[in-house]
Amino acid sequence: MNAEHMAKLFKILGDDKRLRILLCIGKNRCSVSEIIGNTSFSQTLVSFHLRILREACILKAERQGAFIYYQLVDAELLDLVSKFNEFVSKMPLEIREEEYSCPCPPTGNNILTGRYGKFSNLVLKK
Amino acid sequence: MNAEHMAKLFKILGDDKRLRILLCIGKNRCSVSEIIGNTSFSQTLVSFHLRILREACILKAERQGAFIYYQLVDAELLDLVSKFNEFVSKMPLEIREEEYSCPCPPTGNNILTGRYGKFSNLVLKK
DNA sequence: TATTTATATAAATATATACTCATATTATAA
DNA sequence: TTATAATATGAGTATATATTTATATAAATA
Structure with missing residues (x-):
């Protein structure tokens, strides 16, 4: 690519x-x-x-x-854009908000501490 | 959309x-x-x-x-990007060049004069 | 042919984005 | 425990991009 x-x-x-x-x-x-x-x-x-x-x-x-x-010039572009639209509509809300900021790290936490990601509820893996 | x-x-x-x-x-x-x-x-x-x-x-x-x-987060994005890559690789060269400027209008002509577009060889339609 | 309508363009300005620099955090190794 | 490796971050700077302003071109119409 x-x-x-x-x-x-x-x-x-x-x-x-x-x-x-x-x-x-x-x-x-x-x-x-x-x-x-x-x-x-x-x-x-x-x-x-x-x-x-x-x-x-x-x-x-x-x-x-x-x-x-x-x-x-190439109408296929619209189909591609349409597929992207579907993708975006399935994305976490943040990218669709005015000030998008996926809570990764979420407020109060830090990427360095090992807990972040709205949907993953990640914990520190040793 | x-x-x-x-x-x-x-x-x-x-x-x-x-x-x-x-x-x-x-x-x-x-x-x-x-x-x-x-x-x-x-x-x-x-x-x-x-x-x-x-x-x-x-x-x-x-x-x-x-x-x-x-x-x-969602690996499907890669597939979409890949489809875009195919699309881009089929596009006229200009967008892929350093200073992309599709000759629409082409050098010496003007969009206002009715002749432009590398591939269309358009002429004024009355 | 003078005026109006449709559109383009260059240049100025405003804004957003990419990049770098200096420094901080966390974990690991010495 | 100190030093080092891996990574993040805030702030400053550089650059690119969007928007507006003023003006130009072409066609149609009065």
Whole structure:
């Protein structure tokens, strides 16, 4: 596996607004106006993120009159994202919270003391 | 789909060094020393990233004597990452390059002029 | 052809993230 | 018990990324 290449893709997906733009487009073909309307992000912000997605070859653009339509280069990406969504929804809550911090170590304990992990109730193994 | 939650996970995976640490651990159980040895990252850097992965509930830690062993909380993540790897390896080269910039628009042209996209050879559609 | 609509872009700013440095903790060995 | 090995952590710094601001381009319309 190539960590560098993957990290680039993950980094691009690792922004909630960019993801919302991607999910908004889905497997369809959307004009920038539609995206702005659906997300309520500013025009410049949408264009900024669309450029990033386009330059990463995740989206392709096509002008039609005054409008520019965007769609996925490879729609399989959506299926992968969907699988990640299932995975995330099964994860411990912490990563889904504002200040996610899995209690590993949990409050009052320390990783160095041997007891941590919300679900494992680990104890020091000698 | 929850863009915010997914973005958090993608963001954590969107760092090549963190990914290399994850791939190094794989479905095994690795001491920090092993990770340092395999990656040749500094001890502090490895600990820094391990903390991030641990606090996101991606990794769990277990002390055994002086050593602390790390392993995936849910090994299915590796399968997902592997699928992403396949996807990335099929992508146009640009995202895999140092300065990835899909020629959309390509050099000399402009997205506004209607011709861009390495593989689509798009022309203006009226 | 002047104006408006749709969109892009460069540059400035704000914010978040990665990395390093110095130091602390725990366990083990001498 | 002291020293050493394994690891963690807080804080500072460097770097990258997101967002906004101001402006530009292209097409459509008046």
